[in-house]
Amino acid sequence: MAAHAVVCLWALASLSAASAPDCKDLVKPFVPDDPKLVFGKWVYVMGAGDPEPYHKALESLRSSWIDVSPTSDSQTVTLRWGDHCFDRCIFGEVNATVSGLATTFRKNLSEHKGHILRTCSDCLLWTDTFRNGDVAGRFILQFSQDKWIPRMWTFSRSKLAV
Numbered sequence: 001m002a003a004h005a006v007v008c009l010w011a012l013a014s015l016s017a018a019s020a021p022d023c024k025d026l027v028k029p030f031v032p033d034d035p036k037l038v039f040g041k042w043v044y045v046m047g048a049g050d051p052e053p054y055h056k057a058l059e060s061l062r063s064s065w066i067d068v069s070p071t072s073d074s075q076t077v078t079l080r081w082g083d084h085c086f087d088r089c090i091f092g093e094v095n096a097t098v099s100g101l102a103t104t105f106r107k108n109l110s111e112h113k114g115h116i117l118r119t120c121s122d123c124l125l126w127t128d129t130f131r132n133g134d135v136a137g138r139f140i141l142q143f144s145q146d147k148w149i150p151r152m153w154t155f156s157r158s159k160l161a162v
């Protein structure tokens with residue numbers, strides 16, 4: 001708790017630096033020149049959520065992936081995901097709307113609005129704010145490209161999805 005307070009104070013003390021020009025690269029949404037760079041399958045590496053129960057949900061993830069694919073409408077992308085958590089595999093699909101820098105989607109009752117931040121060339125760093133009923137929160141999630149995922153895994157996934 002004490003350490004937490006210190007970290008927060010430190011963050012507050014440096015708030016005035018937030019408008020400094022060198023902060024721009026950290027907060028500026030990343031829009032790839034070629035949208036195809038975002039399409040495909042991404043494997044979840046790590047993330048954080050706020051408030052606490054949403055962070056705990058991430059901690060329970062054993063593995064997770066997302067798959068982003070285009071639709072005939074250039075402003076709509078299909079987001080598919082598979083989560084292994086609480087000893088179950090949960091699959092889902094949603095259509096997300098891309099408008100300017102923001103991407104919005106509704107997953108179950110939770111409304112998300114987020115964007116990509118620049119990170120390493122093979123990674124996807126996603127940040128969003130969401131509202132789920134009375135709760136407002138945020139996520140930051142890092143994904144990595146899945147080129148090295150063995151075919152066997154894909155095979156067992158399709159069996160699990162049945």
Ligand SMILES: *[C@@H]1O[C@H](CO)[C@@H](O)[C@H](O)[C@H]1NC(C)=O
Pocket residue numbers: 071078093094095
């Ligand atoms: C997403 O949109 C496509 C095409 O518009 C539609 O066929 C599909 O059913 C939609 N998926 C969901 C999960 O709403």
Ligand SMILES: *[C@@H]1O[C@H](CO)[C@@H](O)[C@H](O)[C@H]1NC(C)=O
Pocket residue numbers: 108109
């Ligand atoms: C989706 O919403 C319904 C109704 O609130 C809830 O019962 C269910 O647990 C939710 N599912 C997930 C995966 O969050």
